[in-house]
């Protein structure tokens with residue numbers, strides 16, 4: 158007889174059930190941990206759209222379209238600090254997850270107006286990092302904070318602080334997080350955006366979090382990591398949308414071949 162659930166305890170979807178993929182090999186990454194914590198705090202289980210079909214805990218796509226086997230890992234100099242609005246880690250379409258999949262030094266923190274995680278303050282104060290808040294310069298009052306290039310101070314690594322939220326939430330987060338006030342603001346320039354969008358034949362002017370991260374990687378001379386993250390995002394999008402529309406994924410199409418070319422070791 159199936160065991161009947163007697164209370165509204167959320168099911169912890171973040172624990173991988175089958176071992177072959179990277180999440181279980183490496184332990185949960187920062188966004189997966191934040192998702193698990195957020196789920197545990199929910200009074201009601203979070204029902205993502207289309208979540209009636211079971212999703213893989215490693216990539217959040219339905220098992221039939223799992224892309225865990227394609228998860229890249231690159232050695233990159235910079236780190237990422239994702240500050241996520243409350244609901245963001247629960248969305249299966251969140252692309253901050255992909256950054257954490259690929260860049261080992263990625264941390265993720267939940268945002269609240271009245272409190273800040275001490276671990277976030279510690280990370281921002283850690284002398285190994287040169288933090289930049291990535292945000293459009295035209296919305297920054299103190300214009301002297303705005304920079305358009307990444308400068309690498311000796312002995313420091315760039316740390317990109319990304320506000321992972323909708324645009325209106327991100328603006329609120331930026332205004333109401335006094336601990337960010339002292340940091341330089343890296344403002345991505347129209348020429349960065351248009352070059353990037355040209356290459357990706359995207360014209361709507363809107364970048365998702367993983368695309369912003371790819372641009373940051375480009376700006377600090379990590380073109381391989383930048384390309385790999387873009388390619389991984391394309392593969393994720395393909396799997397995610399194919400699952401949603403009940404379409405089969407062609408593992409030999411251009412997006413898959415591009416990611417494979419970037420992640421396979423070069424022939425000797």
Ligand SMILES: [Zn+2]
Nearest residue numbers: 213216223225
């Ligand atoms: Zn998976």
